[in-house]
Amino acid sequence: MSLWATAAVLLVACGNDGAGTQSSADTQAGAGASTAQTDAPTRDGLPPDPQQIDFQASDGQMLEGVYYPAATDPAPIAVLLHWGAGDLSDWWEVAPWLQNRGLANPFTNPDTRPWWDPSWFPEVPENMSVGVFIIxxxxxxxxxxxxxxxxxxxxLLxxxxxLTHAATLDGADPSRIAAIGxxxxxxxAVDACFAVNEQTPGSCVGALSLSPGSFLDIPYVEAVENLGNNDPTVPAWCLASPDEIDFCTAAEGAGNSEFQTFEIIEGRHGNGLMVPEADPSTMQTMIEFLALVFAD
Structure with a gap:
Protein backbone atom coordinates (compact mmCIF):
# COMPACT_ATOMS: atom_id res chain seq x y z
CA MET A 1 0.00 0.00 0.00
CA SER A 2 1.39 3.43 -0.95
CA LEU A 3 2.06 6.14 1.62
CA TRP A 4 -0.84 8.21 0.30
CA ALA A 5 -3.23 5.26 0.36
CA THR A 6 -2.15 4.45 3.91
CA ALA A 7 -2.70 8.06 4.92
CA ALA A 8 -6.18 8.02 3.43
CA VAL A 9 -7.10 4.93 5.42
CA LEU A 10 -5.72 6.41 8.66
CA LEU A 11 -7.60 9.67 8.16
CA VAL A 12 -10.87 7.84 7.65
CA ALA A 13 -10.23 5.57 10.62
CA CYS A 14 -9.39 8.46 12.94
CA GLY A 15 -12.09 10.79 11.63
CA ASN A 16 -12.19 14.57 11.88
CA ASP A 17 -12.50 15.32 15.59
CA GLY A 18 -13.52 18.91 14.95
CA ALA A 19 -16.02 18.15 12.21
CA GLY A 20 -19.45 19.72 12.17
CA THR A 21 -22.25 19.17 9.72
CA GLN A 22 -21.40 18.02 6.22
CA SER A 23 -24.23 18.51 3.80
CA SER A 24 -23.45 15.69 1.38
CA ALA A 25 -22.30 12.09 1.56
CA ASP A 26 -19.46 11.33 3.97
CA THR A 27 -15.89 11.26 2.67
CA GLN A 28 -15.29 8.08 0.68
CA ALA A 29 -11.51 8.00 1.02
CA GLY A 30 -11.36 4.64 2.77
CA ALA A 31 -13.26 2.57 0.23
CA GLY A 32 -10.90 2.89 -2.71
CA ALA A 33 -7.72 3.65 -0.80
CA SER A 34 -7.72 0.56 1.39
CA THR A 35 -6.88 -1.71 -1.51
CA ALA A 36 -4.73 0.72 -3.49
CA GLN A 37 -1.37 -0.65 -4.57
CA THR A 38 1.57 0.87 -6.41
CA ASP A 39 4.64 -0.66 -7.98
CA ALA A 40 6.17 2.65 -9.08
CA PRO A 41 9.68 3.16 -7.68
CA THR A 42 10.25 6.33 -5.69
CA ARG A 43 13.40 8.22 -4.76
CA ASP A 44 14.18 10.79 -2.13
CA GLY A 45 12.76 14.14 -3.11
CA LEU A 46 14.51 17.33 -4.09
CA PRO A 47 15.69 19.72 -1.36
CA PRO A 48 12.68 21.26 0.40
CA ASP A 49 13.60 24.87 -0.33
CA PRO A 50 11.04 26.76 -2.44
CA GLN A 51 11.98 27.37 -6.07
CA GLN A 52 11.02 30.48 -8.04
CA ILE A 53 9.31 29.38 -11.27
CA ASP A 54 8.54 31.50 -14.34
CA PHE A 55 6.11 30.07 -16.86
CA GLN A 56 3.79 31.19 -19.63
CA ALA A 57 0.05 31.10 -20.29
CA SER A 58 -1.24 30.06 -23.70
CA ASP A 59 -1.71 33.70 -24.77
CA GLY A 60 1.92 34.53 -24.01
CA GLN A 61 1.35 36.13 -20.60
CA MET A 62 4.33 35.52 -18.33
CA LEU A 63 3.45 34.27 -14.85
CA GLU A 64 5.29 33.80 -11.57
CA GLY A 65 5.10 30.79 -9.31
CA VAL A 66 6.86 29.13 -6.39
CA TYR A 67 7.38 25.36 -6.15
CA TYR A 68 7.79 23.41 -2.90
CA PRO A 69 9.09 19.90 -3.74
CA ALA A 70 7.73 16.87 -1.91
CA ALA A 71 9.75 14.41 0.15
CA THR A 72 9.60 11.74 -2.58
CA ASP A 73 10.20 11.71 -6.32
CA PRO A 74 7.95 11.36 -8.25
CA ALA A 75 5.25 12.93 -6.11
CA PRO A 76 1.74 14.34 -6.52
CA ILE A 77 1.44 18.10 -6.92
CA ALA A 78 -1.18 20.38 -5.36
CA VAL A 79 -1.68 23.64 -7.25
CA LEU A 80 -2.95 26.44 -4.99
CA LEU A 81 -4.86 29.31 -6.63
CA HIS A 82 -5.43 32.53 -4.69
CA TRP A 83 -8.45 34.77 -4.23
CA GLY A 84 -9.00 38.24 -5.69
CA ALA A 85 -7.71 40.07 -2.61
CA GLY A 86 -4.17 38.76 -2.86
CA ASP A 87 -1.56 36.84 -4.84
CA LEU A 88 0.63 33.77 -4.32
CA SER A 89 1.74 35.14 -0.95
CA ASP A 90 -1.68 34.11 0.40
CA TRP A 91 -0.19 30.60 0.59
CA TRP A 92 3.17 31.40 2.27
CA GLU A 93 2.24 29.29 5.31
CA VAL A 94 -0.17 26.80 3.74
CA ALA A 95 2.31 25.62 1.10
CA PRO A 96 5.10 24.41 3.46
CA TRP A 97 2.44 22.97 5.78
CA LEU A 98 1.14 20.72 2.98
CA GLN A 99 4.69 20.02 1.80
CA ASN A 100 5.24 18.61 5.30
CA ARG A 101 9.03 18.61 5.34
CA GLY A 102 9.63 20.80 8.38
CA LEU A 103 10.32 23.89 6.30
CA ALA A 104 9.66 27.21 8.02
CA ASN A 105 8.18 29.89 5.79
CA PRO A 106 11.17 31.93 4.53
CA PHE A 107 9.05 34.80 3.21
CA THR A 108 7.51 37.83 4.90
CA ASN A 109 3.75 37.50 5.30
CA PRO A 110 1.65 40.46 4.09
CA ASP A 111 -0.57 40.37 7.18
CA THR A 112 -1.42 38.47 10.36
CA ARG A 113 -4.72 36.95 9.25
CA PRO A 114 -5.28 33.33 10.35
CA TRP A 115 -4.02 31.79 7.10
CA TRP A 116 -0.63 33.34 7.86
CA ASP A 117 -0.50 31.79 11.33
CA PRO A 118 0.33 28.08 11.08
CA SER A 119 0.26 27.56 14.85
CA TRP A 120 -3.36 26.38 14.67
CA PHE A 121 -3.10 24.29 11.48
CA PRO A 122 -3.82 20.58 12.08
CA GLU A 123 -0.91 18.19 11.87
CA VAL A 124 -0.36 16.59 8.48
CA PRO A 125 0.21 12.82 8.85
CA GLU A 126 3.91 12.00 9.02
CA ASN A 127 3.83 9.83 5.91
CA MET A 128 2.16 12.49 3.74
CA SER A 129 4.21 14.95 1.70
CA VAL A 130 2.92 16.68 -1.40
CA GLY A 131 4.63 18.94 -3.88
CA VAL A 132 3.00 22.37 -3.85
CA PHE A 133 2.89 24.90 -6.69
CA ILE A 134 1.54 28.39 -6.00
CA ILE A 135 1.08 31.08 -8.65
CA LEU A 156 -8.79 31.02 -16.57
CA LEU A 157 -5.82 30.81 -18.93
CA LEU A 163 -1.91 22.93 -13.80
CA THR A 164 -0.22 22.18 -17.11
CA HIS A 165 3.15 23.45 -15.89
CA ALA A 166 2.81 21.66 -12.56
CA ALA A 167 2.91 18.34 -14.41
CA THR A 168 6.32 19.25 -15.86
CA LEU A 169 8.01 20.28 -12.61
CA ASP A 170 11.08 18.35 -11.54
CA GLY A 171 9.92 15.57 -9.22
CA ALA A 172 6.27 15.77 -10.26
CA ASP A 173 4.05 12.79 -11.00
CA PRO A 174 2.17 14.14 -14.06
CA SER A 175 -0.72 11.75 -13.49
CA ARG A 176 -1.47 13.14 -10.02
CA ILE A 177 -2.14 16.86 -10.18
CA ALA A 178 -4.87 18.43 -8.03
CA ALA A 179 -6.08 21.99 -7.61
CA ILE A 180 -7.19 23.90 -4.52
CA GLY A 181 -8.49 27.42 -4.97
CA ALA A 189 -9.40 25.05 -9.79
CA VAL A 190 -12.44 23.22 -11.13
CA ASP A 191 -12.48 24.93 -14.55
CA ALA A 192 -8.79 24.33 -15.21
CA CYS A 193 -8.93 20.75 -13.95
CA PHE A 194 -11.44 19.88 -16.65
CA ALA A 195 -9.59 21.84 -19.35
CA VAL A 196 -6.30 20.11 -18.55
CA ASN A 197 -7.96 16.70 -18.65
CA GLU A 198 -9.32 17.52 -22.09
CA GLN A 199 -5.73 17.97 -23.23
CA THR A 200 -4.12 15.21 -21.15
CA PRO A 201 -6.76 12.77 -19.87
CA GLY A 202 -6.27 11.72 -16.27
CA SER A 203 -3.74 14.42 -15.38
CA CYS A 204 -5.92 16.35 -12.93
CA VAL A 205 -7.36 14.06 -10.27
CA GLY A 206 -9.39 16.49 -8.18
CA ALA A 207 -10.47 20.08 -7.48
CA LEU A 208 -11.32 21.59 -4.10
CA SER A 209 -13.03 24.97 -4.13
CA LEU A 210 -13.30 27.49 -1.29
CA SER A 211 -16.29 29.76 -2.06
CA PRO A 212 -16.76 29.30 -5.80
CA GLY A 213 -19.05 31.81 -7.47
CA SER A 214 -18.80 31.22 -11.24
CA PHE A 215 -16.28 34.07 -11.22
CA LEU A 216 -14.49 32.96 -14.40
CA ASP A 217 -17.66 33.03 -16.52
CA ILE A 218 -18.17 29.25 -16.42
CA PRO A 219 -21.10 28.25 -14.18
CA TYR A 220 -19.79 26.26 -11.23
CA VAL A 221 -22.53 23.66 -11.69
CA GLU A 222 -21.40 23.13 -15.28
CA ALA A 223 -17.78 22.77 -14.20
CA VAL A 224 -18.70 20.10 -11.64
CA GLU A 225 -20.76 18.28 -14.26
CA ASN A 226 -17.82 18.37 -16.67
CA LEU A 227 -15.56 16.67 -14.14
CA GLY A 228 -18.31 14.13 -13.53
CA ASN A 229 -18.19 13.26 -17.21
CA ASN A 230 -14.46 12.53 -17.08
CA ASP A 231 -13.48 8.86 -17.06
CA PRO A 232 -12.78 8.16 -14.28
CA THR A 233 -15.01 10.68 -12.55
CA VAL A 234 -12.94 13.46 -10.98
CA PRO A 235 -13.76 14.45 -7.38
CA ALA A 236 -14.90 18.03 -6.84
CA TRP A 237 -15.30 19.28 -3.27
CA CYS A 238 -17.06 22.55 -2.48
CA LEU A 239 -16.61 24.45 0.79
CA ALA A 240 -18.60 27.57 1.62
CA SER A 241 -20.03 29.58 4.48
CA PRO A 242 -23.78 29.34 5.20
CA ASP A 243 -24.28 32.62 3.31
CA GLU A 244 -22.74 31.17 0.13
CA ILE A 245 -23.54 27.47 0.43
CA ASP A 246 -26.12 27.68 -2.37
CA PHE A 247 -23.31 27.64 -4.93
CA CYS A 248 -22.31 24.23 -3.56
CA THR A 249 -25.74 22.70 -3.06
CA ALA A 250 -26.79 23.71 -6.57
CA ALA A 251 -24.04 21.45 -7.91
CA GLU A 252 -25.25 18.39 -6.00
CA GLY A 253 -27.58 17.62 -8.90
CA ALA A 254 -24.87 17.94 -11.55
CA GLY A 255 -24.40 14.18 -11.83
CA ASN A 256 -20.86 14.02 -10.45
CA SER A 257 -20.81 11.01 -8.13
CA GLU A 258 -17.57 12.25 -6.50
CA PHE A 259 -18.92 15.70 -5.62
CA GLN A 260 -19.15 16.73 -1.98
CA THR A 261 -20.48 19.83 -0.22
CA PHE A 262 -19.10 21.12 3.08
CA GLU A 263 -20.95 23.90 4.87
CA ILE A 264 -18.35 25.67 7.00
CA ILE A 265 -19.91 27.16 10.11
CA GLU A 266 -18.12 30.28 11.37
CA GLY A 267 -16.45 30.62 7.97
CA ARG A 268 -16.55 33.57 5.62
CA HIS A 269 -15.77 34.09 1.94
CA GLY A 270 -12.69 32.55 0.33
CA ASN A 271 -9.68 32.71 2.61
CA GLY A 272 -12.11 33.53 5.41
CA LEU A 273 -12.85 29.79 5.51
CA MET A 274 -9.25 29.15 6.63
CA VAL A 275 -9.81 30.12 10.25
CA PRO A 276 -9.38 28.11 13.47
CA GLU A 277 -13.07 28.34 14.37
CA ALA A 278 -14.21 26.81 11.05
CA ASP A 279 -16.48 23.81 11.61
CA PRO A 280 -15.75 21.41 10.03
CA SER A 281 -12.10 22.37 9.80
CA THR A 282 -11.21 23.67 6.36
CA MET A 283 -7.56 22.74 6.78
CA GLN A 284 -8.38 19.19 7.90
CA THR A 285 -10.72 18.87 4.93
CA MET A 286 -7.85 19.84 2.63
CA ILE A 287 -5.73 17.03 4.07
CA GLU A 288 -8.54 14.51 3.63
CA PHE A 289 -9.17 15.67 0.06
CA LEU A 290 -5.53 15.25 -0.94
CA ALA A 291 -5.33 11.85 0.76
CA LEU A 292 -8.33 10.74 -1.29
CA VAL A 293 -7.33 12.03 -4.72
CA PHE A 294 -3.64 11.16 -4.41
CA ALA A 295 -4.19 7.57 -3.22
CA ASP A 296 -2.73 5.33 -5.96
Missing part, protein backbone atom coordinates in the same frame (compact mmCIF):
# COMPACT_ATOMS: atom_id res chain seq x y z
CA UNK A 136 -0.01 34.69 -9.06
CA UNK A 137 -2.83 35.47 -11.48
CA UNK A 138 -2.08 38.23 -13.97
CA UNK A 139 -2.67 41.75 -12.66
CA UNK A 140 -2.71 40.71 -9.00
CA UNK A 141 -0.65 41.97 -6.07
CA UNK A 142 -0.25 41.03 -2.39
CA UNK A 143 -3.06 41.42 0.15
CA UNK A 144 -4.95 43.66 0.63
CA UNK A 145 -4.69 45.32 -2.81
CA UNK A 146 -5.08 42.06 -4.70
CA UNK A 147 -6.18 41.99 -8.31
CA UNK A 148 -6.38 45.43 -9.89
CA UNK A 149 -8.88 44.68 -12.67
CA UNK A 150 -11.38 41.94 -13.44
CA UNK A 151 -9.93 39.53 -15.99
CA UNK A 152 -11.86 36.24 -15.83
CA UNK A 153 -10.74 35.13 -19.29
CA UNK A 154 -7.08 35.76 -18.49
CA UNK A 155 -7.32 34.17 -15.04
CA UNK A 158 -3.50 31.32 -15.95
CA UNK A 159 -5.13 28.51 -13.96
CA UNK A 160 -4.89 26.16 -16.92
CA UNK A 161 -1.23 27.08 -17.42
CA UNK A 162 -0.52 26.47 -13.73
CA UNK A 182 -10.12 30.29 -3.11
CA UNK A 183 -12.84 32.55 -4.60
CA UNK A 184 -11.65 33.33 -8.15
CA UNK A 185 -9.14 30.53 -7.62
CA UNK A 186 -11.97 28.24 -6.49
CA UNK A 187 -13.50 28.48 -9.94
CA UNK A 188 -10.07 28.37 -11.53
Missing amino acids: TFRGCTPFPAGCQTLDPEGW DAQAA SSIGADG
Whole structure:
Protein backbone atom coordinates (compact mmCIF):
# COMPACT_ATOMS: atom_id res chain seq x y z
CA MET A 1 0.00 0.00 0.00
CA SER A 2 1.39 3.43 -0.95
CA LEU A 3 2.06 6.14 1.62
CA TRP A 4 -0.84 8.21 0.30
CA ALA A 5 -3.23 5.26 0.36
CA THR A 6 -2.15 4.45 3.91
CA ALA A 7 -2.70 8.06 4.92
CA ALA A 8 -6.18 8.02 3.43
CA VAL A 9 -7.10 4.93 5.42
CA LEU A 10 -5.72 6.41 8.66
CA LEU A 11 -7.60 9.67 8.16
CA VAL A 12 -10.87 7.84 7.65
CA ALA A 13 -10.23 5.57 10.62
CA CYS A 14 -9.39 8.46 12.94
CA GLY A 15 -12.09 10.79 11.63
CA ASN A 16 -12.19 14.57 11.88
CA ASP A 17 -12.50 15.32 15.59
CA GLY A 18 -13.52 18.91 14.95
CA ALA A 19 -16.02 18.15 12.21
CA GLY A 20 -19.45 19.72 12.17
CA THR A 21 -22.25 19.17 9.72
CA GLN A 22 -21.40 18.02 6.22
CA SER A 23 -24.23 18.51 3.80
CA SER A 24 -23.45 15.69 1.38
CA ALA A 25 -22.30 12.09 1.56
CA ASP A 26 -19.46 11.33 3.97
CA THR A 27 -15.89 11.26 2.67
CA GLN A 28 -15.29 8.08 0.68
CA ALA A 29 -11.51 8.00 1.02
CA GLY A 30 -11.36 4.64 2.77
CA ALA A 31 -13.26 2.57 0.23
CA GLY A 32 -10.90 2.89 -2.71
CA ALA A 33 -7.72 3.65 -0.80
CA SER A 34 -7.72 0.56 1.39
CA THR A 35 -6.88 -1.71 -1.51
CA ALA A 36 -4.73 0.72 -3.49
CA GLN A 37 -1.37 -0.65 -4.57
CA THR A 38 1.57 0.87 -6.41
CA ASP A 39 4.64 -0.66 -7.98
CA ALA A 40 6.17 2.65 -9.08
CA PRO A 41 9.68 3.16 -7.68
CA THR A 42 10.25 6.33 -5.69
CA ARG A 43 13.40 8.22 -4.76
CA ASP A 44 14.18 10.79 -2.13
CA GLY A 45 12.76 14.14 -3.11
CA LEU A 46 14.51 17.33 -4.09
CA PRO A 47 15.69 19.72 -1.36
CA PRO A 48 12.68 21.26 0.40
CA ASP A 49 13.60 24.87 -0.33
CA PRO A 50 11.04 26.76 -2.44
CA GLN A 51 11.98 27.37 -6.07
CA GLN A 52 11.02 30.48 -8.04
CA ILE A 53 9.31 29.38 -11.27
CA ASP A 54 8.54 31.50 -14.34
CA PHE A 55 6.11 30.07 -16.86
CA GLN A 56 3.79 31.19 -19.63
CA ALA A 57 0.05 31.10 -20.29
CA SER A 58 -1.24 30.06 -23.70
CA ASP A 59 -1.71 33.70 -24.77
CA GLY A 60 1.92 34.53 -24.01
CA GLN A 61 1.35 36.13 -20.60
CA MET A 62 4.33 35.52 -18.33
CA LEU A 63 3.45 34.27 -14.85
CA GLU A 64 5.29 33.80 -11.57
CA GLY A 65 5.10 30.79 -9.31
CA VAL A 66 6.86 29.13 -6.39
CA TYR A 67 7.38 25.36 -6.15
CA TYR A 68 7.79 23.41 -2.90
CA PRO A 69 9.09 19.90 -3.74
CA ALA A 70 7.73 16.87 -1.91
CA ALA A 71 9.75 14.41 0.15
CA THR A 72 9.60 11.74 -2.58
CA ASP A 73 10.20 11.71 -6.32
CA PRO A 74 7.95 11.36 -8.25
CA ALA A 75 5.25 12.93 -6.11
CA PRO A 76 1.74 14.34 -6.52
CA ILE A 77 1.44 18.10 -6.92
CA ALA A 78 -1.18 20.38 -5.36
CA VAL A 79 -1.68 23.64 -7.25
CA LEU A 80 -2.95 26.44 -4.99
CA LEU A 81 -4.86 29.31 -6.63
CA HIS A 82 -5.43 32.53 -4.69
CA TRP A 83 -8.45 34.77 -4.23
CA GLY A 84 -9.00 38.24 -5.69
CA ALA A 85 -7.71 40.07 -2.61
CA GLY A 86 -4.17 38.76 -2.86
CA ASP A 87 -1.56 36.84 -4.84
CA LEU A 88 0.63 33.77 -4.32
CA SER A 89 1.74 35.14 -0.95
CA ASP A 90 -1.68 34.11 0.40
CA TRP A 91 -0.19 30.60 0.59
CA TRP A 92 3.17 31.40 2.27
CA GLU A 93 2.24 29.29 5.31
CA VAL A 94 -0.17 26.80 3.74
CA ALA A 95 2.31 25.62 1.10
CA PRO A 96 5.10 24.41 3.46
CA TRP A 97 2.44 22.97 5.78
CA LEU A 98 1.14 20.72 2.98
CA GLN A 99 4.69 20.02 1.80
CA ASN A 100 5.24 18.61 5.30
CA ARG A 101 9.03 18.61 5.34
CA GLY A 102 9.63 20.80 8.38
CA LEU A 103 10.32 23.89 6.30
CA ALA A 104 9.66 27.21 8.02
CA ASN A 105 8.18 29.89 5.79
CA PRO A 106 11.17 31.93 4.53
CA PHE A 107 9.05 34.80 3.21
CA THR A 108 7.51 37.83 4.90
CA ASN A 109 3.75 37.50 5.30
CA PRO A 110 1.65 40.46 4.09
CA ASP A 111 -0.57 40.37 7.18
CA THR A 112 -1.42 38.47 10.36
CA ARG A 113 -4.72 36.95 9.25
CA PRO A 114 -5.28 33.33 10.35
CA TRP A 115 -4.02 31.79 7.10
CA TRP A 116 -0.63 33.34 7.86
CA ASP A 117 -0.50 31.79 11.33
CA PRO A 118 0.33 28.08 11.08
CA SER A 119 0.26 27.56 14.85
CA TRP A 120 -3.36 26.38 14.67
CA PHE A 121 -3.10 24.29 11.48
CA PRO A 122 -3.82 20.58 12.08
CA GLU A 123 -0.91 18.19 11.87
CA VAL A 124 -0.36 16.59 8.48
CA PRO A 125 0.21 12.82 8.85
CA GLU A 126 3.91 12.00 9.02
CA ASN A 127 3.83 9.83 5.91
CA MET A 128 2.16 12.49 3.74
CA SER A 129 4.21 14.95 1.70
CA VAL A 130 2.92 16.68 -1.40
CA GLY A 131 4.63 18.94 -3.88
CA VAL A 132 3.00 22.37 -3.85
CA PHE A 133 2.89 24.90 -6.69
CA ILE A 134 1.54 28.39 -6.00
CA ILE A 135 1.08 31.08 -8.65
CA THR A 136 -0.01 34.69 -9.06
CA PHE A 137 -2.83 35.47 -11.48
CA ARG A 138 -2.08 38.23 -13.97
CA GLY A 139 -2.67 41.75 -12.66
CA CYS A 140 -2.71 40.71 -9.00
CA THR A 141 -0.65 41.97 -6.07
CA PRO A 142 -0.25 41.03 -2.39
CA PHE A 143 -3.06 41.42 0.15
CA PRO A 144 -4.95 43.66 0.63
CA ALA A 145 -4.69 45.32 -2.81
CA GLY A 146 -5.08 42.06 -4.70
CA CYS A 147 -6.18 41.99 -8.31
CA GLN A 148 -6.38 45.43 -9.89
CA THR A 149 -8.88 44.68 -12.67
CA LEU A 150 -11.38 41.94 -13.44
CA ASP A 151 -9.93 39.53 -15.99
CA PRO A 152 -11.86 36.24 -15.83
CA GLU A 153 -10.74 35.13 -19.29
CA GLY A 154 -7.08 35.76 -18.49
CA TRP A 155 -7.32 34.17 -15.04
CA LEU A 156 -8.79 31.02 -16.57
CA LEU A 157 -5.82 30.81 -18.93
CA ASP A 158 -3.50 31.32 -15.95
CA ALA A 159 -5.13 28.51 -13.96
CA GLN A 160 -4.89 26.16 -16.92
CA ALA A 161 -1.23 27.08 -17.42
CA ALA A 162 -0.52 26.47 -13.73
CA LEU A 163 -1.91 22.93 -13.80
CA THR A 164 -0.22 22.18 -17.11
CA HIS A 165 3.15 23.45 -15.89
CA ALA A 166 2.81 21.66 -12.56
CA ALA A 167 2.91 18.34 -14.41
CA THR A 168 6.32 19.25 -15.86
CA LEU A 169 8.01 20.28 -12.61
CA ASP A 170 11.08 18.35 -11.54
CA GLY A 171 9.92 15.57 -9.22
CA ALA A 172 6.27 15.77 -10.26
CA ASP A 173 4.05 12.79 -11.00
CA PRO A 174 2.17 14.14 -14.06
CA SER A 175 -0.72 11.75 -13.49
CA ARG A 176 -1.47 13.14 -10.02
CA ILE A 177 -2.14 16.86 -10.18
CA ALA A 178 -4.87 18.43 -8.03
CA ALA A 179 -6.08 21.99 -7.61
CA ILE A 180 -7.19 23.90 -4.52
CA GLY A 181 -8.49 27.42 -4.97
CA SER A 182 -10.12 30.29 -3.11
CA SER A 183 -12.84 32.55 -4.60
CA ILE A 184 -11.65 33.33 -8.15
CA GLY A 185 -9.14 30.53 -7.62
CA ALA A 186 -11.97 28.24 -6.49
CA ASP A 187 -13.50 28.48 -9.94
CA GLY A 188 -10.07 28.37 -11.53
CA ALA A 189 -9.40 25.05 -9.79
CA VAL A 190 -12.44 23.22 -11.13
CA ASP A 191 -12.48 24.93 -14.55
CA ALA A 192 -8.79 24.33 -15.21
CA CYS A 193 -8.93 20.75 -13.95
CA PHE A 194 -11.44 19.88 -16.65
CA ALA A 195 -9.59 21.84 -19.35
CA VAL A 196 -6.30 20.11 -18.55
CA ASN A 197 -7.96 16.70 -18.65
CA GLU A 198 -9.32 17.52 -22.09
CA GLN A 199 -5.73 17.97 -23.23
CA THR A 200 -4.12 15.21 -21.15
CA PRO A 201 -6.76 12.77 -19.87
CA GLY A 202 -6.27 11.72 -16.27
CA SER A 203 -3.74 14.42 -15.38
CA CYS A 204 -5.92 16.35 -12.93
CA VAL A 205 -7.36 14.06 -10.27
CA GLY A 206 -9.39 16.49 -8.18
CA ALA A 207 -10.47 20.08 -7.48
CA LEU A 208 -11.32 21.59 -4.10
CA SER A 209 -13.03 24.97 -4.13
CA LEU A 210 -13.30 27.49 -1.29
CA SER A 211 -16.29 29.76 -2.06
CA PRO A 212 -16.76 29.30 -5.80
CA GLY A 213 -19.05 31.81 -7.47
CA SER A 214 -18.80 31.22 -11.24
CA PHE A 215 -16.28 34.07 -11.22
CA LEU A 216 -14.49 32.96 -14.40
CA ASP A 217 -17.66 33.03 -16.52
CA ILE A 218 -18.17 29.25 -16.42
CA PRO A 219 -21.10 28.25 -14.18
CA TYR A 220 -19.79 26.26 -11.23
CA VAL A 221 -22.53 23.66 -11.69
CA GLU A 222 -21.40 23.13 -15.28
CA ALA A 223 -17.78 22.77 -14.20
CA VAL A 224 -18.70 20.10 -11.64
CA GLU A 225 -20.76 18.28 -14.26
CA ASN A 226 -17.82 18.37 -16.67
CA LEU A 227 -15.56 16.67 -14.14
CA GLY A 228 -18.31 14.13 -13.53
CA ASN A 229 -18.19 13.26 -17.21
CA ASN A 230 -14.46 12.53 -17.08
CA ASP A 231 -13.48 8.86 -17.06
CA PRO A 232 -12.78 8.16 -14.28
CA THR A 233 -15.01 10.68 -12.55
CA VAL A 234 -12.94 13.46 -10.98
CA PRO A 235 -13.76 14.45 -7.38
CA ALA A 236 -14.90 18.03 -6.84
CA TRP A 237 -15.30 19.28 -3.27
CA CYS A 238 -17.06 22.55 -2.48
CA LEU A 239 -16.61 24.45 0.79
CA ALA A 240 -18.60 27.57 1.62
CA SER A 241 -20.03 29.58 4.48
CA PRO A 242 -23.78 29.34 5.20
CA ASP A 243 -24.28 32.62 3.31
CA GLU A 244 -22.74 31.17 0.13
CA ILE A 245 -23.54 27.47 0.43
CA ASP A 246 -26.12 27.68 -2.37
CA PHE A 247 -23.31 27.64 -4.93
CA CYS A 248 -22.31 24.23 -3.56
CA THR A 249 -25.74 22.70 -3.06
CA ALA A 250 -26.79 23.71 -6.57
CA ALA A 251 -24.04 21.45 -7.91
CA GLU A 252 -25.25 18.39 -6.00
CA GLY A 253 -27.58 17.62 -8.90
CA ALA A 254 -24.87 17.94 -11.55
CA GLY A 255 -24.40 14.18 -11.83
CA ASN A 256 -20.86 14.02 -10.45
CA SER A 257 -20.81 11.01 -8.13
CA GLU A 258 -17.57 12.25 -6.50
CA PHE A 259 -18.92 15.70 -5.62
CA GLN A 260 -19.15 16.73 -1.98
CA THR A 261 -20.48 19.83 -0.22
CA PHE A 262 -19.10 21.12 3.08
CA GLU A 263 -20.95 23.90 4.87
CA ILE A 264 -18.35 25.67 7.00
CA ILE A 265 -19.91 27.16 10.11
CA GLU A 266 -18.12 30.28 11.37
CA GLY A 267 -16.45 30.62 7.97
CA ARG A 268 -16.55 33.57 5.62
CA HIS A 269 -15.77 34.09 1.94
CA GLY A 270 -12.69 32.55 0.33
CA ASN A 271 -9.68 32.71 2.61
CA GLY A 272 -12.11 33.53 5.41
CA LEU A 273 -12.85 29.79 5.51
CA MET A 274 -9.25 29.15 6.63
CA VAL A 275 -9.81 30.12 10.25
CA PRO A 276 -9.38 28.11 13.47
CA GLU A 277 -13.07 28.34 14.37
CA ALA A 278 -14.21 26.81 11.05
CA ASP A 279 -16.48 23.81 11.61
CA PRO A 280 -15.75 21.41 10.03
CA SER A 281 -12.10 22.37 9.80
CA THR A 282 -11.21 23.67 6.36
CA MET A 283 -7.56 22.74 6.78
CA GLN A 284 -8.38 19.19 7.90
CA THR A 285 -10.72 18.87 4.93
CA MET A 286 -7.85 19.84 2.63
CA ILE A 287 -5.73 17.03 4.07
CA GLU A 288 -8.54 14.51 3.63
CA PHE A 289 -9.17 15.67 0.06
CA LEU A 290 -5.53 15.25 -0.94
CA ALA A 291 -5.33 11.85 0.76
CA LEU A 292 -8.33 10.74 -1.29
CA VAL A 293 -7.33 12.03 -4.72
CA PHE A 294 -3.64 11.16 -4.41
CA ALA A 295 -4.19 7.57 -3.22
CA ASP A 296 -2.73 5.33 -5.96
